[in-house]
Structures are given as C-alpha cells and as structure tokens.
Amino acid sequence: MVIILPENPKKYGDSLIFECNISNTILHEIANENIFLSDVLSAWSDVTHNLETQTSSKTILWNNTDITSNNKTFFYKDWFERSIKYVNQLYDYRIKDFDSFDNICYIYGIPSISFLKYYTLIKSIPIHIKSEINTNNTPCTQTTFVENILRRKNKTN
Template sequence: MKFNWTSDEATTYPINIDSFLNAIKCSWVKRYLDNTNTSKWKLFYQKILKKYGDSLIFECNISNTILHEIANENIFLSDVLSAWSDVTHNLETQTSSKTILWNNKDITSNNKTFFYKDWFERSIKYVDQLYDYRIKDFYSFDNICYIYGTSSNHFLKYYTLIKSIPIHIKSEINTNNTPCTQATFV
C-alpha cells in the first residue's frame, strides 16, 4: 500500500512520534490486564509486579525512577511502565480523597514509596480509608486494626505511613466531606 500525501496533507495531519510510541507501549497494559490472557510473558511480569500490587501499579502515581527500579533492568517493562505513567499523568483528574496510598511518589519515607501487601489484601487502597471524617483526622492505630483486621504488631508501619502523607493531601481530605469508601467504625 502506497500513500501519496501532498505537503499540505502532511502538515494537516502531523504525527507525534512520541505519542504514537507511547500508545503502542500502553497497548501492552491492556493485554496484561486481560484476565483471559495466560501467556508466559504475562506470568513472567506478574511475578515481578506482584510485590508492588500487580495490576495496582497501573493506577498509582509513580515516579519514573521508581518505575525503573521495579523493572530492574528489564528495558521492555521499564518502557511500558514509563509510557503508561506519562499517558495517565496527563489524564489525571482525581481528587486527593481518591489518592492511592501505595507506590505513590507523593507519599514517601526516606525517598521510598509504601506498599503494605497485607494492608492491600485487606482492601486498604486509598488515603481516605484511613481518615475519620467525623473527627477530621486519621483513625488511630487501634481503630485501623479493628476496622480492617490488621495486625496489632505494626504500629510503626502505621505511624510511618500516616506521617508520610503530605500536608496538601491531608488538607484536601479535611475539606472533602464525602468519603470514597464504605468502611465505617462500629
């Protein structure tokens, strides 16, 4: 197939090569998220991504530095994750109440993001799930243990996470009166 474009047509339809390449790389995310896909390549990448929440990684506000660390010298995975981050960063319209706790470049301690697998498996995903709207402050550690059934041995994990949430996220949650979760302290 041959295309005979005039110079006028070429300027009418400019091709952004970076966007085109990012779109191709992002198409692999769709293949990865397809639950019917049991290809060996997917199983290989699942093993790598499992310790970061598996498909959760595609929802997180993650820095390119951390993405490269996750990919651990796997150039293909690094390229796909970077492209996905670039594309979704441009589309981001979420409020802070929907801010994901895990792998979030804005919530760090010693320049490292958080991912508590045991908390994630108990459906703790968003910042506002740790927030008590009645008293306009974060739940106490004992309340978190009670509500989500987390281990009472992990006070330091809780304290480090809560103290690492930046003030701008905390203040936006304070002004938001609508919790995004149904978890309620009884």
C-alpha cells in the same frame, strides 16, 4: 499485543502499578532490565499522571511518589490484601483527622504489631493531601465500613 510482567510486580501490588503515581525508579526495577517494558510502564505512568482527575481523598497510598519516607514509597502487601488502597480509608470524617490505630486494626484486621508502620505512613502523607481530604469531605460509605468488618470476621472463621 499482550505484555507479560515479570515476577517483580507482585511486591508492588501487581496490576496496582497501573493505578499509582509511581516513580520511574520503581518502574525500572519492575521492568528488570527489559528496556521495552520499562518504556511502556514509564509512558503509561506519564499519561495517567497527566490525566489524573481524582481528588486527594481517592489518592492511592501505595507506590505513590507523593507519599514517601526517606525517599521511598510505601507498599504494605498485607494491608493491600485487606483492601486498604486509598488515603480516605484511613481517615475519620467525624473528627476530621486520621483514624486511630486501634480503629484501623478493628476495621481491617491489621495486627497490632503494625503500629510503627501505621504512624510512619500517616506522617508521610503530605499536608496538601490531608487538607484536600477535609475540603472534599467525601467519606467512605457505611456499607464499605460494614463490608470491611464482615470480610475480616469471615476470614477468622
């Protein structure tokens, strides 16, 4: 059986919704009055959330019910399109803290007007996720870092 998703998932990252710790409110909005689709997405979310074994450093930033501001989850489509997906991608293991906004702009080609978006997102990451990043200490590889910079440079050419 093939389930065709309505147009709504695009604003939440399309198939990314199947990887997220996503709220039932967003799932129902995505289903857009389709009760069957709503039930399927809710069941998928329940199963994957219960089976989740990832460390917090691999926690997905987007549509995550653990990372909220004013009871709303985040999804920055432009950041997602620049390959930002996990909490650890914003973290600098050398200083054991989140990267500066300037570094994030350089690495991922984020426009400098996104200053408030960055700090709102960082401040919304709960302390238990931040502390687990430090204890897991599994940094992004240098290859990933270099690939992101090269991808950004290729887009500007």
